Amino acid sequence: xLHIRKKMMFLITIAAILTIVSACSEKTYEVDDPMLADLExxxxxxxxxxxxxxxxxxxxxxxxxxDFIFTNCTSVCPPMTSNxxxxxxxxxxxxxxDDVTLISxxxxxxxxxxxxxxxxxxxxxxxxxNAHFLTGYEYDDIVEFxxxxxxxxxxxxxxxxxxxxxxxxxxxxxxxxxxNRFDGTQYENMEAIVDYINxxx
Numbered sequence: 001x002l003h004i005r006k007k008m009m010f011l012i013t014i015a016a017i018l019t020i021v022s023a024c025s026e027k028t029y030e031v032d033d034p035m036l037a038d039l040e041x042x043x044x045x046x047x048x049x050x051x052x053x054x055x056x057x058x059x060x061x062x063x064x065x066x067d068f069i070f071t072n073c074t075s076v077c078p079p080m081t082s083n084x085x086x087x088x089x090x091x092x093x094x095x096x097x098d099d100v101t102l103i104s105x106x107x108x109x110x111x112x113x114x115x116x117x118x119x120x121x122x123x124x125x126x127x128x129x130n131a132h133f134l135t136g137y138e139y140d141d142i143v144e145f146x147x148x149x150x151x152x153x154x155x156x157x158x159x160x161x162x163x164x165x166x167x168x169x170x171x172x173x174x175x176x177x178x179x180n181r182f183d184g185t186q187y188e189n190m191e192a193i194v195d196y197i198n199x200x201x
Contacts, residue, residue, distance in 0.1 A: 027174070027175070028175060028177075029173035029174075029175060029177055029179050029200060030179065031177065031178070031179050031180075032179055032180045033179070033180050033181055035151065036151070036170075036178045036179065036180070036181065039149065039150065039151065039177075039178045040149070041056060041149040041150075041172065041176060041178065042056075042145060042148055042149050043055070043056050043057070044056050044145065046105075046134040046135065046136045046137060047114060047134065047135055047136030048114065048117075048128075048132040048133060048134055048135075049114050049115075049117040049118035049121060049128060049132070049133045050114065050118065050128065051114050054103075054132050054134060056176075059101055059103070059172070059176075060174070060176065061174050062099055062100065062101055062174055063099060063100045063101075063171065063172065063173060063174060063197050063200070064100065064101040064102070064103050064171075064172045065084075065087065065100065065101075065102050065103065065169050065170065065171060065172075065193065066103040066104070066105065066150070066169070066170045066172060067080060067084070067103075067104050067105070067166075067167075067168065067169050067170065067184050068104070068105050068106075068107050068142075068146060068150075068152065068154075068165045068166055069081060069104050069105075069106060069107070069133075069165075070106050070107045070108035070111070070112055070163055070165075071106070071108070071111065071112050071116055071117065071120040072108060072111055072161055072162075073162065073163075074162065075162070076167050076184075076185050078124065079185050079187075080167060080169075080184040080185055081104070081120070081121065081124040081126065082124045082125060083184055083185070083186075083187055083189070083190055084102055084104070084124075084126065084131070084169075084184070085124055085125030085126050085127075086125075086187065086190045087102070087169075087190040087193060087194070088102060088125075088126065088127060088130070088131060089125075090190055090191060090194045091130075091194060091197075094194055094198065096194070096197065096198070097129065097130050098130070099197075099201070100130065100197060101130050101131070101132070102126075102130060102131040102132070103131075103132055103134065104117075104121075104131075104132070104133045104134065105134050105142060105145070105146070106133065106134060106135045106142070107139075107142055107143075107146070107154050107163050107165050108139070108163060109135045109136065109137050109138065109139060109142060110139065112133075112135045113135065114135060114136075117133035117135060118133070120133070121133050142154065146165070146166070150166065150168075150170055150178065152165065152166035152168070167183055167184050167185050168181040168182065168183065168184060169181060169182045169183075169184040169189070169193060171193065171196065171197065173200065179200070180196060182196075
């Protein structure tokens with residue numbers, strides 16, 4: 001009986017130590033853009049270019065880089081997507097492809113079916129190993145999601161099929177906090193993003 005009691009106390013002690021170590025090892029990340037302070041990304045469950053469901057919880061524990069695009073865009077989206085392909089290449093060179101997920105939310109979900117998104121991404125050099133182009137919701141839903149989760153409004157251009165949206169590449173830390181953003185239209189920012197993530201790891 002004494003032997004069993006000692007064994008139980010030992011196991012309880014080990015469990016307590018592991019709990020303390022786990023709590024101490026949970027890293028928090030400073031928000032480097034004050035405009036992003038107190039942002040909380042809403043839970044989501046959307047469909048990617050392969051027809052798979054991607055949820056916010058799937059991204060827990062990793063950095064991710066999020067942006068907003070649409071395939072019928074005639075201005076900023078093509079260079080943003082090409083830059084994202086360059087970012088993907090740089091992440092691979094740094095051995096970070098398993099630590100960083102690339103997410104693009106379509107702001108034109110009616111046109112941007114999974115097949116359309118996949119062709120659009122592949123044409124611009126995206127490899128869908130650690131990248132997801134998301135759709136599968138209503139336009140009003142993505143308007144609300146963009147505003148509530150990223151403080152970024154969407155606006156349809158009157159008399160055209162174009163949609164004004166943010167050009168930011170948002171950096172989300174493994175704890176789910178939006179910590180910074182970079183202009184996704186600027187090619188040189190892709191190296192800056194990789195350096196930034198490396199510094200945060």
